[in-house]
Amino acid sequence: MPSVADDLALVRHMLREVLVGREDPEGYFAMCLSILGHQETLSQFASIIKPLSTANIHLHSILTSIYQEYFSKTEDDEMELALALSLLQMKDQQMATSNNEPTPLQFGVTDCPSCFHQPDVVSNHQGKNCLEVTPGREANSYSVLTGTEEGQPHINQKTGQHKNTHINSDAKQTPETGQSPQISGSSASFSVPGMSHEGDHITEDLNTSDKPKRSRNRRQRRKGTHQQLVGLPCSPSTPPPVVLWFRRDLRLCDNPALIRSLELGAPVIPVFIWSPKEEEGPGVTVAMGGASKYWLHQALSCLCASLEKIGSHLIFLRASGEGNEVGSSLHVLKQLVKTTGAQTVMANALFEPWLKERDDAAVAALQKGGVVCRMLQSYCLRDPYSVSTEGVGLRGIGSVSHFMSCCRQNPGSPIGVPLDPPVSLPTPAHWPQGVPLDALGLARMPRRKDGTTVDWAANIRKSWDFSENGAHARLDSFLNDGVYRYEQESGRADASNTSGLSPYLHFGQLSPRWLLWDAKGACCRSPKFQRKLAWRDMAYWQLTLFPDLPWESLRPPYKALRWSTDRGHLKAWQQGKTGYPLVDAAMRQLWQTGWMNNYMRHVVASFLIAYLHLPWQEGYRWFQDTLVDADVAIDAMMWQNGGMCGLDHWNFVMHPIDAAMTCDPNGSYVRKWCPELSDLPDELIHKPWKCPASMLRRAGIVFGQTYAERVITDLEERRTRSLQDVALVRREFGQYVDKRSGCDLLPLPPRLVSEALGRSHSDEAVVRGGRQFLLPLITRMEFKYQQEEPEADAASNPYNATLKGYVSRRRDETVAFLNERDFKTSVMYESAQRQGRLERDYRRIEGLPSSPSPRGRARRTPTAKDRFSIVPGGAVTLLK
């Protein structure tokens, strides 16, 4: 006896049939009535068809009106319904008959992995649909591939549900709290177009239920997704193969290009083409440094193994990259198409402007040769080329809140629901010739003179599981446990409180969509974490707006900043030998594992820029070479912001000693990565030069021998110089500083100009005549102040952005005590103290009476009282 859940699963599954036109809306509604009965249809139908509200609004409204019309019918109309039902029964019989014959359209059969059903061809077999529609009977034995259109519901046939509906049906069981499902504001999760209905619904649902249950919901959903999909057998005449071009989407789960290839019902040839020259693009992007190439090698090896498990294989190819067409990816693809007879190439899009250009050219050239080439979007939640500032303006550009407003205001295509992985992949009769993975040279190790290998990646190997499963395991463990701490204490260096998913996201071993779905279903709300995905998208958006982001300072005056050329300092920073334990620990962690957390990236970046005065590009390049998650867009955006010249300004500078208060109060992080300091007491481990000689002796520390001498000692002076240098260039390039507000002005790229002026991007009139349009940007208040007091030192700048912590032994102890009890309160207490101190100093210097209400040091929110905090509105200023 089928349960109600089975019945619901079946009708949900059948929704796909309506969507692809194999079932008409009336017939479908009648079928729902016959399967679910009057009452159940009345209560459930709206939720059953809800996925269509994003996937196919027209169909959704037809079904809604049928539903409304039916339930307002008089009994006279029952005749019509009976007719519809009898028609349905006839259809059922027809299908049941066809099911008895071994037709090529039978679902769930994997005997013939090389022959797959092609949904596009299904229309040729109208009426022969072999889906068993007898209520609930066989539904659980089906495992078919359907609904994989971008943004369309993807129905897991084993459960009979797709992720949306699964969650929605869960939602039904949880009590309503009346909480608004709308997510907005700074504490909000990233509200993504197309996600807003389903996603918000989930948030609402999950937030209202008890924790264990919420966690169970997520697990169930995941379990559902692991009930895998199989291809659809079996076409007697095998169509030409599809080339599935893997790039940075090295996964089986939620891979639109893979699923779309499967849907074509043709043999699939998965390929990876290594083309370093194309990856690199123009300028000095260091798009693929040593560590990330190593990761790529491992990830490819894992993907190949996963494909082999489902009966397929990954072909490795190399484009020699001579800069002309011969030796390009396009050339390799053309050869491949020629030798295999493939007529379709599928891939997931990449958004680096130079890669997009390459892909656009490849698509055009292949199409010209009669080969269909499709680029699907899954690398970001939003296609960065579709993000627009229309209706939001430009004020606050560079901040994630501004970016999220743009996404909310201009919803693009729906992000849809994650796609399940296939359990088998149809193979071609003949595989094309590839090269061994090793021949790509991604994991080449240098050799010593004696012939032995320098295995610099040994620790990276120990630190990571490079596989897609590894990504899911990390995600699961993070969402089950770490996410609680993330929301509270993501800045800790001494605990792994962040997800550590960045390399998986970068190489597409985990899709952001999958991550977002799971995060929304996690045991605890994770707005801060989800917001990080908006940061990620924003980085790609910025790169599309400013393709030279990785090498050229965006704010013009800062291009002329006086930077140090001290190679010794740079080397010390790179090798973790600056003599500042926190910085050294982080840089050594980076070298050994290819990763460090966000807070530590800020610490080392601040040290390089504000204290060593080395150009941000040096930091960017080193990160690109050593990070396993090296990502041109994110890395460049962050270094630009840290380097004071990006769309945003960090409104803080991390102090190399005091930052430890937040991230490593007990010194355990430093002890791990700088073991030579491990015998120092907690209170001195971050400043060993303050230790008495006897203590150093006991700990076995000799500066310059067992541990580095400090490369610089005059921290305050260096900060002052950095500030004064900024004031200098801002004065020199006064045309790029807004006279009224003191904000930096940025020449706008044409796309933003046309959006601001409401004209089409292609309208050249917008920027004709060499006139520049300038936009006031968020600018650090300490720079504005310094501009007025160019000779002032950093300490006397009331907006000094240095995050300070320890000033006395007594406070050290208080901080350590509070840290142990309640870390968050401790940090808040500490920052309140700091603000009070700054305020008092300022007033003392200015001879002002002391103020009862402390003023914020670096507020972002403009207030009428504080002229330095003003960022003028988004109006575009024309350069005279």
Ligand SMILES: Cc1cc2nc3c(=O)[nH]c(=O)nc-3n(C[C@H](O)[C@H](O)[C@H](O)COP(=O)(O)OP(=O)(O)OC[C@H]3O[C@@H](n4cnc5c(N)ncnc54)[C@H](O)[C@@H]3O)c2cc1C
């Ligand atoms: C100077 C500097 C350079 C950086 N370079 C890179 C880089 O090359 N590649 C990279 O992935 N991240 C970079 N980041 C951002 C961030 O530090 C890392 O994404 C994060 O530390 C990765 O760890 P996680 O996965 O545990 O992050 P979580 O905090 O768990 O975040 C989850 C995911 O969100 C994304 N994310 C997090 N923070 C940011 C951010 N600020 N901007 C954009 N996306 C973000 C990442 O994909 C990350 O994996 C950089 C940050 C700084 C300050």
